[in-house]
Amino acid sequence: MALGACSPKPAATNEVASTSSATQTATNAVETTAPAAPVAPAAPAATFPTAEDTAKLASLPAPYNQADLANGKRQFAVCKACHTLPSGxxxxxxxxxxxxxxxxxxxxxxxxxxxxxKSAGFSWDYAKLDAYLTNPKAVIADSRMAYAGMPVANNRRDVIAYLKIESEK
Ligand code: HEC
Known part of the structure; x- marks a missing residue:
């Protein structure tokens, strides 16, 4: 676990909520873990993009080979509310x-x-994805994707490159 740095005490006490005031401890003994600060993200970000990701990026067609994968990952945070990437x-x-x-x-x-x-009948190539992410309803008039669109071209480039690389893992 990477949480040790946050806690001045040994893990044995397990008092994540130890900052709550002493007056509260008597009343919430059962719930001591409830008000814990949001757990810091486990931060696997440090390992992304990997050397393999970067090598694969270089093989993508322009302008996707210029993409900023870290930004693509950040942009995908919004998509993630509704979409998963792994096989299955x-x-x-x-x-x-x-x-x-x-x-x-x-x-x-x-x-x-x-x-x-369902009846669109095309494949999601780079151009289609770019158009769809710019404005979903311009590509699929009755699109059910409740997403307004991503106006910044570089953000679209980056998230599409991220999709390409990350969704093939
Ligand atoms: C609020 C939920 C939501 C968000 C946010 C969202 N999507 Fe979607 N997405 C959907 C839904 C629902 C559909 C199916 C749309 C339809 O049936 O018309 C869809 C469809 C798609 C498809 C077509 C998939 C296929 O099988 O044909 C792609 C590609 C896609 N989304 C990419 C993205 C990306 C990339 C983002 C982030 C920039 C994103 N979506 C954000 C809900 C969402």
Missing amino acids: GPNMVGPNLHKVVGRHSGSIPSFAYSDGL
Whole structure:
């Protein structure tokens, strides 16, 4: 665990909530862990992008080979509320996006797509993804993706490169 640095005391006390005032300790003995500060993210970020990611990035077509993968990951934080990337990952509000770059539109059988996406009949190449992320409804008129669009071109470039690399793991 990487939490040790946050706590001046040995882990044996396990008092994550030890900063709460002494007057409270008598009343909330059962719930001492409840008001803990949000656990600091376990920060695997330090290992991203890996050397392998960077090598793969260089093989993507321009301008995606220039992408900032760390920014792509940050941009994907919004998508993550609705989408998973790993193979076999669950559908959430939106469909699993494993290997979505090059994947046929509307092709996850277990996901209830809009009629427009179900019958769109194209593959998600870079250009389609760029257009969709700019303005989903410009590509799929009845899109059910409740996402307004990503106006900054470099952010789209970065998140699409991230999708390409991360969703193929
Ligand atoms: C609020 C939830 C939500 C957010 C946020 C969201 N999506 Fe979606 N996404 C959906 C839904 C729902 C669909 C299915 C749309 C339909 O059926 O018309 C979808 C569909 C897609 C598809 C088409 C998948 C396929 O199988 O054809 C792609 C690609 C996609 N989203 C990428 C993204 C990316 C990238 C982001 C972040 C920039 C994002 N989405 C943000 C809900 C979301």
